[in-house]
Structures are given as C-alpha cells and as structure tokens.
Amino acid sequence: MISALNGAFDDIFRAMKLRRVWIALAHEDIGDQHRRTTLGPLWLLVNYLAFAGTFVFVFQPAGKDAAGYAAYVAIGLMVWFYLMEVISLSVPLFKREESFIEGTTLPLFVYVMRLTIQSAIRAGYAVVGCVIILLISGPSLTPAWLWSLAGLLLILLTTPALITVFAFTGAFFPDSEFIVGNLMRVGMFFTPVFWVYNGQDAIQTYAYLWNPFTYFLDVARTPILIGEFPSNAFAVTGITALVMWAIALLLLGKYRRQVVFLI
Amino acid sequence: MVSIKLDNVSLVYKLHEKLTLSAPDRRLGPTGGRIEGSGRKQFVQALDGVGFELKAGDRLGLVGPNGAGKTTLLKVLYGIYEPSGGNITIEGRVDALFNINIGFRREATGRRNIVLRGLINGWSEAEIEEKMEDIIAFSELGDFIDLPFKAYSQGMAARLAFSVATALEPEILLMDEWIGAGDASFQEKAKRRMDELAEKAGIIVLASHSEGLIQSVCTKRLTLKGGRVESLTAVPVRSAEAALASP
Numbered sequence: 001m002i003s004a005l006n007g008a009f010d011d012i013f014r015a016m017k018l019r020r021v022w023i024a025l026a027h028e029d030i031g032d033q034h035r036r037t038t039l040g041p042l043w044l045l046v047n048y049l050a051f052a053g054t055f056v057f058v059f060q061p062a063g064k065d066a067a068g069y070a071a072y073v074a075i076g077l078m079v080w081f082y083l084m085e086v087i088s089l090s091v092p093l094f095k096r097e098e099s100f101i102e103g104t105t106l107p108l109f110v111y112v113m114r115l116t117i118q119s120a121i122r123a124g125y126a127v128v129g130c131v132i133i134l135l136i137s138g139p140s141l142t143p144a145w146l147w148s149l150a151g152l153l154l155i156l157l158t159t160p161a162l163i164t165v166f167a168f169t170g171a172f173f174p175d176s177e178f179i180v181g182n183l184m185r186v187g188m189f190f191t192p193v194f195w196v197y198n199g200q201d202a203i204q205t206y207a208y209l210w211n212p213f214t215y216f217l218d219v220a221r222t223p224i225l226i227g228e229f230p231s232n233a234f235a236v237t238g239i240t241a242l243v244m245w246a247i248a249l250l251l252l253g254k255y256r257r258q259v260v261f262l263i
Numbered sequence: 264m265v266s267i268k269l270d271n272v273s274l275v276y277k278l279h280e281k282l283t284l285s286a287p288d289r290r291l292g293p294t295g296g297r298i299e300g301s302g303r304k305q306f307v308q309a310l311d312g313v314g315f316e317l318k319a320g321d322r323l324g325l326v327g328p329n330g331a332g333k334t335t336l337l338k339v340l341y342g343i344y345e346p347s348g349g350n351i352t353i354e355g356r357v358d359a360l361f362n363i364n365i366g367f368r369r370e371a372t373g374r375r376n377i378v379l380r381g382l383i384n385g386w387s388e389a390e391i392e393e394k395m396e397d398i399i400a401f402s403e404l405g406d407f408i409d410l411p412f413k414a415y416s417q418g419m420a421a422r423l424a425f426s427v428a429t430a431l432e433p434e435i436l437l438m439d440e441w442i443g444a445g446d447a448s449f450q451e452k453a454k455r456r457m458d459e460l461a462e463k464a465g466i467i468v469l470a471s472h473s474e475g476l477i478q479s480v481c482t483k484r485l486t487l488k489g490g491r492v493e494s495l496t497a498v499p500v501r502s503a504e505a506a507l508a509s510p
C-alpha cells in the first residue's frame with residue numbers, strides 16, 4: 001500500500017517535471033485534428049452551438065421557463081460532452097499510446113496529462129459557446145457564477161483521476177471499451193442533461209439521485225440557474241473525486257509497470 | 264563511472280493475461296521463441312538467466328536468430344520492461360533507438376520534431392536550442408528540415424533519429440537493428456560518432472544481423488539463443504574499411 005503510493009507519486013512527480021512534453025503533445029494533437037480545415041478548432045465551437053441550439057429548439061418548454069431552459073441545456077451539454085469525451089478517450093488511452101509506451105520510458109502520467117490538457121482545450125471552445133448562449137438567453141450575472149466556476153474547476157481536478165482509472169480498466173479489460181462506449185451513449189438519457197427533473201416517475205428519480213453525473217452537472221449548473229451554492233452536489237462530486245483519486249493512485253502505483261505487457 | 268551489470272535476468276511475456284469475453288483459444292501465441300504452458304496460462308520465456316557485465320568503453324554487439332531476445336534485452340536495459348527475475352545495475356545516462364518513428368509526428372516539421380524529441384528525452388529548452396543546428400547539420404537534411412516529417416524517406420528519418428539520439432552524448436546508447444536504413448555515407452558517419460562516444464568512456468549496445476556492422480563497431484559479441492546467453496566473446500579488431508566492404 002505505502003510502496004504503491006510511493007510508486008504512484010514517483011510517476012506523477014516525474015511526469016510533472018516533463019510537463020512541457022504533454023503540453024506540447026496536446027497542442028500538436030489539437031492542431032493535427034484540425035489541420036487543413038478552414039475553421040480549425042473553431043469547428044469545436046460550431047459543433048457545440050449546433051448541438052445546443054438543436055436541443056434548445058426541440059425541447060424548449062413554452063412560456064416563461066424558456067430562457068432558463070436554454071441556460072440549463074447549454075451548461076448541461078457542455079459538462080456532459082466533456083465527461084463523455086474524457087471517459088471514452090481514456091479507455092483505449094494506453095493502447096493508443098502503444099508505440100510511446102513500448103519505445104520510451106516516459107511515466108504513464110504523461111499520457112494522462114496529455115489527454116487532460118487536450119480535453120480541457122477542446123472544452124474551452126464549448127465554454128465560449130456556453131457563455132454566448134448564457135449572455136443571449138439572459139440569466140443575470142451574479143456572484144453565484146463564481147460557484148459554477150469552482151464547480152468546473154473541481155471537475156477539471158477530477159479529470160486526471162478519471163482518465164487514469166478508465167485507462168487501466170481499458171488495459172486490463174479490453175471489452176470495456178465497448179461497454180463504456182454503450183453506457184456513455186445511453187447515459188445521456190439517464191442523466192438530466194437535457195430533461196429537467198421534477199419528481200416524476202420512479203425511473204427518473206433513480207436516474208437523477210443515483211447517478212454521479214447528475215452531481216457533476218449540478219455543481220456547474222445550479223449556481224448560475226438558481227443563484228445558490230449547491231452544497232449537496234459539491235459534497236457528492238468532491239467525494240467522488242477523492243475516491244477516484246484514491247483508486248487512481250493505487251492503480252498507478254501497483255500496475256504501472258505491467259501496462260507495457262498488456263497493450 | 265559508466266557501467267552495466269546484469270545478474271541472472273529473466274523476462275517472461277504472459278499471454279492471455281487480459282480479462283476478455285472472447286473464447287480463450289481464439290488469441291494465438293507467437294510463432295518463434297520458447298512458448299511454454301498451455302491453455303489460458305501460456306507464456307514466452309524471452310530472457311532466461313542472462314548475466315554479463317559491461318564497463319566504460321565497451322561496445323557490445325547482440326546477435327542471434329529472430330526471436331532470440333535481442334529486442335527484449337535492449338528494452339530491459341532501457342527500463343521499459345521490468346525483468347521478471349534477477350538484478351540489473353546501470354550507471355550512466357541511457358538513450359535508445361528502437362523504432363525510428365517513435366516520438367516523431369508525421370504532420371510536424373523536422374525542426375519541430377527535434378524539439379519534441381528533445382523534450383521527450385528530458386532536455387531543457389536551452390539544450391534543445393543549443394543542439395538544434397548541430398543536429399540539423401549532422402543529419403544532412405538541408406532544406407527538408409522545414410518540411411513535414413511525412414515527406415521523409417525511411418533513410419532520412421533514420422538520419423534524424425540518430426542525430427537527435429546522439430546529440431546530447433548519452434553515456435549509454437542502445438540500438439536495435441535499424442541503422443541499415445541510412446545509406447553508406449551516413450552509416451560511416453554514424454560509425455564515427457559511435458566511436459567518439461565509446462572513446463568518451465561510453466557504452467554502446469547494438470543488436471544487428473549485419474556481421475560487417477558488428478565487426479566495425481563492436482568490441483564484444485553476445486550471442487543469444489532462445490533467451491539464453493550462448494557465448495560472450497571479444498570481436499577481433501578489423502579496419503573499418505575492410506569491415507564495411509564485407510557484407
């Protein structure tokens with residue numbers, strides 16, 4: 001246990017010293033994905049606006065809730081797409097980095113951070129889109145928005161742990177790529193991304209209360225929409241983050257030298 | 264003091280280690296080497312009781328048939344694989360050339376790739392800056408250095424990889440049967456650089472099927488077979504011209 005933690009911290013420490021590697025690689029990744037396109041990464045913004053716009057247009061309730069719903073969907077989709085992208089790209093992470101893992105001695109956490117940065121940069125474009133929708137649809141700017149910012153920061157801090165856990169899962173259990181892929185696709189309907197919970201039927205209640213993603217969405221959404229600090233959501237998200245980090249450190253410490261034999 | 268010491272090192276590749284929903288016998292084992300065990304618990308004994316010692320100035324040629332364990336041994340020395348048994352003690356800064364393309368990005372220019380490689384090798388920005396022109400000059404890529412890497416031939420890629428790997432004068436250099444990709448004049452140049460490296464009290468370990476290369480570069484020869492050391496002998500000194508002339 002102690003030696004596993006030492007191993008994990010050693011890996012993370014070495015990766016932090018190599019931070020220019022993952023920052024450079026993440027930028028190359030984003031650049032490569034959009035090379036030869038006219039809009040470049042601005043496509044990420046266009047994609048987000050198109051998606052959020054469609055949801056608002058199709059599902060918007062009539063009457064006075066309309067503006068609130070646009071903000072609800074805008075923030076919900078932003079966080080959901082971020083988490084979905086992070087999780088689905090993490091599962092095959094070590095497989096994707098195979099040639100590096102088999103040819104260099106870079107610490108594994110370098111690949112984790114490379115994906116973290118890459119996802120954060122991509123999410124940045126969605127954040128811009130989200131702010132545009134918020135400004136148009138009009139919930140007024142209040143100090144409570146800072147809580148949303150704190151919520152996003154909490155999600156960002158959880159990201160490396162999520163990536164580590166799912167990447168090891170993918171390395172040890174190759175079928176998980178497809179299982180997780182399906183779950184994430186279905187998950188959008190079981191998570192209050194675009195539907196609003198108002199205590200309807202049993203399934204919705206379970207999907208709302210027992211789904212950790214609900215709370216990840218709420219830490220970013222509730223402060224802006226309701227104007228108050230969602231202590232419950234912050235507590236659940238914070239505990240999830242701690243549990244994820246604990247698992248991530250154990251996996252990294254115990255199994256990091258095995259990954260090269262598994263991919 | 265630069266040195267390498269291996270004591271009874273073994274390495275086992277386990278097959279079927281992963282949890283999978285597919286039927287156990289659908290995934291096939293390798294065709295060469297030593298396969299042991301059966302059913303779900305197959306494994307390949309890639310290295311078995313390997314022991315030797317190298318000191319400053321040694322240039323070791325690794326020879327042996329395909330599947331003998333040369334690549335595996337180099338990766339154990341580099342630290343990519345943790346051995347399944349035995350002890351390794353290495354003193355000195357190690358650099359390695361396994362796969363020419365590792366760490367090179369196809370879309371980026373040669374110049375940008377030198378920066379990325381340097382960062383991956385743990386160099387500081389100043390070191391990269393300082394070595395840049397040397398690396399470009401040694402690689403003889405000329406104006407190609409500002410074209411994307413995907414426009415390079417294998418030989419050009421090998422030149423760039425070798426130039427970067429040796430630019431910071433690693434104390435220990437590991438190389439895996441790749442150098443044949445460069446043309447004769449570059450091989451000659453690469454050989455001279457390896458000589459310099461060894462003269463500065465470095466260690467070179469080179470896996471190759473080319474007898475000429477082994478004879479012109481190496482001072483010792485380690486023959487592997489089925490993961491075991493078959494022999495460790497001194498290579499008789501020959502002039503470089505004679506060695507390169509013979510295949």
Ligand SMILES: Nc1ncnc2c1ncn2[C@@H]1O[C@H](COP(=O)(O)OP(=O)(O)O)[C@@H](O)[C@H]1O
Pocket residue numbers: 276277293294295296297307308309327328329330331332333334335336
């Ligand atoms: N990733 C791997 N998984 C399972 N077996 C492997 C793997 N890599 C190499 N081997 C096996 O280990 C043995 C030694 O391989 P290698 O070191 O590549 O030999 P060489 O480089 O001398 O040709 C071979 O039997 C090969 O099949």
Ligand SMILES: [Mg+2]
Pocket residue numbers: 333334335439
């Ligand atoms: Mg080989």
